[in-house]
Amino acid sequence: xxxxxxxxxxxxxxxxxxxxxxSLIDRPDGMAENAADAFYDYAYLRDNPxxxxxxxxxxxxxxxxxxxxxxxxxxxxxxxxxxxRDVARARGxxx
Amino acid sequence: MHDLVAITALGGAAPRVDTVGPVTxxxxxxxxxxxxxxxxxxxxxxxxxxxxxIGAPAPDIQRIAGGEKTAFWSGPDQWMVEAPYNGHHDLADxxxxxxxxxxxxxxxxxxxxxxxxxxxxxxxxxxLLSQLDLRCLSSGTAARCSIHHVGCYLLCRxxxxxxxxxxxxxAGSLHHAVLTSMRSVY
Numbered sequence: 001x002x003x004x005x006x007x008x009x010x011x012x013x014x015x016x017x018x019x020x021x022x023s024l025i026d027r028p029d030g031m032a033e034n035a036a037d038a039f040y041d042y043a044y045l046r047d048n049p050x051x052x053x054x055x056x057x058x059x060x061x062x063x064x065x066x067x068x069x070x071x072x073x074x075x076x077x078x079x080x081x082x083x084x085r086d087v088a089r090a091r092g093x094x095x
Numbered sequence: 096m097h098d099l100v101a102i103t104a105l106g107g108a109a110p111r112v113d114t115v116g117p118v119t120x121x122x123x124x125x126x127x128x129x130x131x132x133x134x135x136x137x138x139x140x141x142x143x144x145x146x147x148x149i150g151a152p153a154p155d156i157q158r159i160a161g162g163e164k165t166a167f168w169s170g171p172d173q174w175m176v177e178a179p180y181n182g183h184h185d186l187a188d189x190x191x192x193x194x195x196x197x198x199x200x201x202x203x204x205x206x207x208x209x210x211x212x213x214x215x216x217x218x219x220x221x222x223l224l225s226q227l228d229l230r231c232l233s234s235g236t237a238a239r240c241s242i243h244h245v246g247c248y249l250l251c252r253x254x255x256x257x258x259x260x261x262x263x264x265x266a267g268s269l270h271h272a273v274l275t276s277m278r279s280v281y
Contacts, residue, residue, distance in 0.1 A: 007156050007157075007171065008156070008157065008238075011226075012226050014226070015226065015240075015241065060246075061239070061240060061241040061246055062238075062239050062240070063169065063170040063171070063239055064170050064239075065170060065171055083171070085171075
């Protein structure tokens with residue numbers, strides 16, 4: 001499997017490590033009223049789609065950047081690769 | 096004062112040199128190294144400050160730039176700066192003074208071992224070791240890759256001169272891997 005790194009171009013998937021669902025970017029506010037419930041959802045509940053899935057990959061044997069990879073879990077086709085920091089900033093995160 | 100003898104990463108009193116066929120593989124101990132990581136929101140200023148340090152624009156993605164002090168790209172808004180050890184034993188302090196609060200600077204000198212490959216046909220040696228598309232690697236390119244399961248920086252200074260930076264604690268393994276590849280090719 002080849003991941004087309006947005007900065008470095010096509011790189012072999014063996015250079016990367018997989019973390020999981022890209023929703024992990026949306027870490028809940030630990031000080032909110034419903035923090036316990038929100039963290040329960042965040043830590044344990046995942047969608048398991050047969051099809052398009054957005055997931056976090058880490059370029060461990062490369063430039064050490066985190067990526068959000070959109071991959072079809074049925075065909076392994078990768079349709080989109082973004083820098084995770086760009087995705088996080090687009091969702092309003094400041095760091 | 097203790098009377099200590101300086102040894103290289105491979106444990107010798109002098110740098111190890113191996114020549115196989117057209118390629119010469121040399122341990123290069125006299126290099127000072129430091130990392131520079133731009134701080135959030137200060138990226139443009141850090142880039143400018145780094146340019147003043149190396150006397151050239153801060154290198155772009157996977158590039159090398161500079162003169163006596165050279166910087167190579169190591170990640171988004173991150174660089175490594177290298178310089179001859181003589182005159183730059185305090186390289187991190189020198190760079191920190193130049194970049195101020197725009198970037199975080201970390202001393203790296205003794206964390207890495209540098210090996211240089213010189214001669215014709217170096218890509219034939221490296222393609223047994225690395226997944227990089229070496230035939231597309233132009234002069235002035237720096238890329239991170241795995242060599243023998245060791246995370247390294249590979250610098251193509253020109254077609255007949257490559258440098259490898261690997262973790263100093265894996266110097267022996269890295270040396271063995273490259274030398275084995277040289278012997279199998281030539």
